[in-house]
Amino acid sequence: MTVIPGDGIGPEVVHEALLTLEALDLGLGLDVLDHVNADAYLRTGTALSDRDFERVRASAATLLGAVGDPRTDGTDYARGVLLRLRFDLDLYVNHRPARLLHDRLSPLRRKEHRPLDCVIVRENTEGLYAGIGGRLRPGTPHEVALDVEISTGHGVERVIDYAFSIARRGVCMVDKSNAVRNGGGLWQRRWREAAEARPDIETTHLYVDNAVMQLVADPTRFDVIVANNSYGDILSDLAAELAGGLGAATSANLNAATGFGLFEPVHGTAPDIAGQGVANPVGAILTAGLMVGHLGHRDAAKAVTRAVDRAIDLERTTPDLGGDLTTAEAGAAVRAEL
Amino acid sequence: MTVIPGDGIGPEVVHEALLTLEALDLGLGLDVLDHVNADAYLRTGTALSDRDFERVRASAATLLGAVGDPRTDGTDYARGVLLRLRFDLDLYVNHRPARLLHDRLSPLRRKEHRPLDCVIVRENTEGLYAGIGGRLRPGTPHEVALDVEISTGHGVERVIDYAFSIARRGVCMVDKSNAVRNGGGLWQRRWREAAEARPDIETTHLYVDNAVMQLVADPTRFDVIVANNSYGDILSDLAAELAGGLGAATSANLNAATGFGLFEPVHGTAPDIAGQGVANPVGAILTAGLMVGHLGHRDAAKAVTRAVDRAIDLERTTPDLGGDLTTAEAGAAVRAEL
Ligand SMILES: CC(C)[C@H](C(=O)O)[C@@H](O)C(=O)O
Ligand SMILES: CC(C)[C@H](C(=O)O)[C@@H](O)C(=O)O
Numbered sequence: 001m002t003v004i005p006g007d008g009i010g011p012e013v014v015h016e017a018l019l020t021l022e023a024l025d026l027g028l029g030l031d032v033l034d035h036v037n038a039d040a041y042l043r044t045g046t047a048l049s050d051r052d053f054e055r056v057r058a059s060a061a062t063l064l065g066a067v068g069d070p071r072t073d074g075t076d077y078a079r080g081v082l083l084r085l086r087f088d089l090d091l092y093v094n095h096r097p098a099r100l101l102h103d104r105l106s107p108l109r110r111k112e113h114r115p116l117d118c119v120i121v122r123e124n125t126e127g128l129y130a131g132i133g134g135r136l137r138p139g140t141p142h143e144v145a146l147d148v149e150i151s152t153g154h155g156v157e158r159v160i161d162y163a164f165s166i167a168r169r170g171v172c173m174v175d176k177s178n179a180v181r182n183g184g185g186l187w188q189r190r191w192r193e194a195a196e197a198r199p200d201i202e203t204t205h206l207y208v209d210n211a212v213m214q215l216v217a218d219p220t221r222f223d224v225i226v227a228n229n230s231y232g233d234i235l236s237d238l239a240a241e242l243a244g245g246l247g248a249a250t251s252a253n254l255n256a257a258t259g260f261g262l263f264e265p266v267h268g269t270a271p272d273i274a275g276q277g278v279a280n281p282v283g284a285i286l287t288a289g290l291m292v293g294h295l296g297h298r299d300a301a302k303a304v305t306r307a308v309d310r311a312i313d314l315e316r317t318t319p320d321l322g323g324d325l326t327t328a329e330a331g332a333a334v335r336a337e338l
Numbered sequence: 339m340t341v342i343p344g345d346g347i348g349p350e351v352v353h354e355a356l357l358t359l360e361a362l363d364l365g366l367g368l369d370v371l372d373h374v375n376a377d378a379y380l381r382t383g384t385a386l387s388d389r390d391f392e393r394v395r396a397s398a399a400t401l402l403g404a405v406g407d408p409r410t411d412g413t414d415y416a417r418g419v420l421l422r423l424r425f426d427l428d429l430y431v432n433h434r435p436a437r438l439l440h441d442r443l444s445p446l447r448r449k450e451h452r453p454l455d456c457v458i459v460r461e462n463t464e465g466l467y468a469g470i471g472g473r474l475r476p477g478t479p480h481e482v483a484l485d486v487e488i489s490t491g492h493g494v495e496r497v498i499d500y501a502f503s504i505a506r507r508g509v510c511m512v513d514k515s516n517a518v519r520n521g522g523g524l525w526q527r528r529w530r531e532a533a534e535a536r537p538d539i540e541t542t543h544l545y546v547d548n549a550v551m552q553l554v555a556d557p558t559r560f561d562v563i564v565a566n567n568s569y570g571d572i573l574s575d576l577a578a579e580l581a582g583g584l585g586a587a588t589s590a591n592l593n594a595a596t597g598f599g600l601f602e603p604v605h606g607t608a609p610d611i612a613g614q615g616v617a618n619p620v621g622a623i624l625t626a627g628l629m630v631g632h633l634g635h636r637d638a639a640k641a642v643t644r645a646v647d648r649a650i651d652l653e654r655t656t657p658d659l660g661g662d663l664t665t666a667e668a669g670a671a672v673r674a675e676l
Contacts, residue, residue, distance in 0.1 A: 068516075075519050083517070107554055109447045128487060133520045139527070143491035145520035149466060153481035176568070178406075179421070181413050182471045182483035189477070209575035212550060216445055216579045230514070234572060237547035241554045 001291070002059040003032045004081075008269025009279035010037075010065025016281035016331030017063065017288040023335045024300045026292060031055060038069030038077060047080030057089060057260075061291050064264040065284060070271055079131065085262050086124050091253035092155065093162045094122035094232060096266065097290075098219075098239035098249065102312050104322055105244030108216075116219035120239055121163040122232020124253055126155045127183075129229045151183040151228065156190045162256055163226035164194060170202030171195075174211045174227040174235065183228065212238055240266055247280035247320045248308075250287040252294060263291040280318040281331045282308055307337035339629070340397040341370045342419075346607025347617035348375075348403025354619035354669030355401065355626040361673045362638045364630060369393060376407030376415060385418030395427060395598075399629050402602040403622060408609055417469065423600050424462050429591035430493065431500045432460035432570060434604065435628075436557075436577035436587065440650050442660055443582030446554075454557035458577055459501040460570020462591055464493045465521075467567045489521040489566065494528045500594050501564035502532060508540035509533075512549045512565040512573065521566065550576055578604055585618035585658045586646075588625040590632060601629040618656040619669045620646055645675035 003018065005011035011034070021028060033052055041047045047067075048056075056062050067081045085091065099117045100106055106114035133147035163171050173191045177184025195203040206214060208231045215222070215235065219242045227235055240249035249266035265283030273279055286308055293301030316333035317323035325333060341356065343349035349372070359366060371390055379385045385405075386394075394400050405419045423429065437455045438444055444452035471485035501509050511529045515522030533541040544552060546569045553560070553573065557580045565573055578587035587604035603621030611617055624646055631639030654671035655661035663671060 075516055075522065078516055107447055107451075109445055113445075128514070128518045131519060133487075135520045135524070137491075138523070141491050141495075143524055145489045145524040147487045147518050147520050147522075149471075149485045149487060151483045153475075153479050157479075176466070176571075178413055178416055179571075180466045180485050181469060182473045182485050184413065184485075185476070186473070186481055186483040209571045212572055212576045213579040213584070216554065216576065217583075230568075233514075233517075233547045234550055238550045238554065238576075241551040245555075246551070 001028055001030060001295075002056050002062045003030055004036045004062060004064045005032070005034050006036070006065040006067040006269065007038045007069050008066055008271045008274040010067070010269060012274070012277065012279050012327050013265065013281040013284035014063065014065040016327060017284040019331055020285050020304060020335060020338070021288050021292065023338050024292065024303065026297055026300055028292070031059060036081065037067070038072055041077055041080065042071060047077055048084055053084070053088065056085065061261045061263060061295055063288055063291055064262060066265070066267065066269040068269040083129060086253050089255060089260060089262070090125060091255050091260070091262055092123065092125045092158055093254040093256060094124040094236075095252040095254055096120040096122060096236040096239070096249070098236070098243040100243050101248055101309060102244070102322070107242065113218045113220055116222070116239065116242055118219065118222040118239060119166060119224050120232055120236040121159060121166070121224055121226040122236060123155060123159040123228050126150050126152060127229030149180070149183055149230070151186050153186065153190065156187055157194070158256070160190055160194045160226055163224050164198050164201060167201050167224045169223040170204065171224045171226060172204045172206060172222060174206050174208050174225055174231050176208050176231070178207055187228070208234070211235060215239060215242060236266065245320055246283065247318070248282045248286060250283060250290050252290055261291065261294050263287045277327045278318065279327050280320050281327050282317065282321065282334070285331065285334055303338055307334045310337040339366055339368060339633070340394050340400045341368055342374045342400060342402045343370070343372050344374070344403040344405040344607065345376045345407050346404055346609045346612040348405070348607060350612070350615065350617050350665050351603065351619040351622035352401065352403040354665060355622040357669055358623050358642060358673060358676070359626055359630065361676050362630065362641070364635055364638055366630070369397065374419065375405070376410055379415055379418065380409060385415055386422055391422070391426065394423065399598065399633055400600045401626055401629055402600060404603065404605065404607040406607040421467060424591055427593060427598060427600070428463060429593050429598070429600055430461065430463045430496055431592040431594060432462040432574070433590040433592055434458040434460060434574040434577070434587070436574070436581040438581050439586055439647060440582070440660070445580065451556045451558055454560070454577065454580055456557065456560040456577060457504060457562050458570055458574040459497060459504070459562055459564040460574060461493060461497040461566045464488050464490060465567030487518070487521055487568070489524050491524065491528065494525055495532070496594070498528055498532045498564055501562050502536050502539060505539050505562045507561040508542065509562045509564060510542045510544060510549070510560060512544050512546050512563055512569050514546050514569070516545055525566070546572070549573060553577060553580060574604065583658055584621065585656070586620045586624060588621060588628050590628055599629065599632050601625045615665045616656065617665050618658050619665050620655065620659065620672070623669065623672055641676055645672050648675040
C-alpha cells in the first residue's frame, strides 16, 4: 500500500497511524510518497506526478494524511491531488462513518440523542466537483460564472447500491428535488427503483435543508445517509461534529468494483497547529484501521477501534477529546491498549 | 399589502398572524388571495395567475403562509408560486434571522453556546435555483442530468452589500471555493472587495462544510452569514434548529432597491398536522412583525417580538415550544401580551 502524508499536520498524524499499523504486525508493504506535498507543488507546479499517480493506482490501498496549503490556490492544488485521485481512479463512494466515541464528546443536550452511529455515503465523482463550467467577463460588473452540477444514471445508481449494501437498519436519501429539477428527478427515480428492490430495508427521503435539522434534532435515528457530492460533503462534516468533532473522523474513497480504496481522516491540514506535535492522531489511526479492515484484516481493524475507545475512556487523548496529551503521547496511548 | 395563506397549516397560522396585526391597529389594508393554493393548481394547472402576480407586485408587502402539497409535483408547484415570486420580483435577499427565544429550546449542551442571535443572508435569485439545465436520455442507463449553478457579479455584489448593511459585529461569507471553481472565484473576489471597503466590520470566511460544524460548535460567534442560494437554504434551516426549531423561524424575501418584501415563516405546510388546529402560529406571527417593521412600524414590530418572548417565557405556546396550547390559544396568548 501507498502512504501520502501530505501537508500541515498530515505527516505528524500519519506517523502515529503507521506506528499503529507496525504494532499490528500485518506485514503490509509500505510505499511512502512523502514528496507529494505543497512544497513540491509550489516548486514544480505539479501536485501529483503521473509516476506517483501510477504508484498509487498499482497499490491495494492508499493512506492520505491531509493536503492543502494556504500558500497555494486551494482549488488548483486540491484538484491536483485529492480530487484527481477521486476522479481519475473513479473512487465513486466516499464512505464516512460517524460514531460518538464517548458521551462527553457530544455537543447535544439530550442524552438519548447523543450516541449517533451512522455512515454518510457521498457520491464522489460527479456533481459540482466535476469541474465543468466557466466564466464570462471575469472582474467586470457583468461577470457571469457557471458551475455545472452533473449527475448520471450510472453514477447515481452505483452509489445508491453501495448505500444499500452496507445498510443495517435503513437508508435515507437526501437531495433537493423540490427546487433543483434535473439532478433531483434523476436521484428520485433511481432511489425509488432501488428502494422497491429492497423491501427489507427501511427507506426514507429528506430534502437537504430538512436533513441538517433532523441530524441536529436526533442523529440516532439515522443508519446510512446517501447524497450527492455537495450534500454529502456538508452532511458528513455535520455528522462528524455531532460525533465529537473532526479530530476522530474517518473516510474511505472507494471503487467498490476494483476494490481500491483511498483512506483519509476528514480533518484538514490545520496549518495553525502544524509542526507543534499537538494534533490529534486518532482520526488518522482510526482511518488506518478502516483501511486494514477493507484489506481483509477484520480482527486488526476491530482491535484498533477498541484500543481507541479505551484510550478515549481513559482520557488518554489530545485536548480536543478531553485529555491533555501530545500527538506522540496520544498515539502511544492507543498502542498501549492494542 | 397582500396575503397568501397557501396550503396545509398556512391558512391556520396566517389567521393568527392577521389577528395579531388587527390587534396592533395599524390600518393596513389587506388583500387576501386565499385562492392561490394547491387545490386551484390541481384544478387549473396554474399556481399563481398573472393577475394575482400583479396584485402582489402592486402591494407594499406580502405575507405568505406556506405553499406545497404532496399531491403536486413539488418542483413545479413551488417553482410556480414561491420561486416565481422570488425570481420575477427580483427579491434578491432572503433575510433569515435566527434568535434563541428561550434557553429551554436550545438543542445544545453547553449553556454559553445556546443564545445565538444571527441573520443568514441568502442570495435568492441565482445559483441552482435559477432552473437552468436539462437532461439527456432520461430513464435509460445512460441518463445525464445537468443543473447549472449560476452566479453573476451583479447578483453577488448586491447581496454581499446587503449583508454589510445590516451587520452589527461581523459578516461571515460561506462558499465552497476550494472545490467549486467559477462561482467560488467570483464570490471570493467580490467578497474581498466588499470587505476591504468596510474595515470597521469584522470579516471572516468559511467553507460550507466547516460552517455547519462551526454553527453547531458555537453559533453565538456569528452575527451575519452571507451565502449563495443553496448554502443559504441549508445554513438557515440549521440555524433555525439551533434557535429552537422551525416553529418560530421567520424570513423576508427582499428587493432592497424597490423596497418590496415577501414575508414567510420558514416552516412548510406540515400536511401531517394541517387542519387540526395544533400548528405553532409563532413563526407566522413573528413574520408578520418582521413585515410591519419593514413597512416602517418599528414600535409595532418590537411589540410583537416582546409579546412572543413573554408568551414563550410563560410557556403559553404549542407543544414544540414547551407549552400545551392549540394554535388559536397560542395566538391569543401572544395577543394577551401585546
Ligand atoms: C420549498 C423550497 C423550494 C424552499 C427553498 O429551498 O428555497 C424552502 O426550503 C425555503 O427555504 O424557503
Ligand atoms: C478539501 C475539499 C475539496 C474536500 C471536499 O470538499 O471534498 C474536503 O472538504 C473533504 O470533504 O474531503
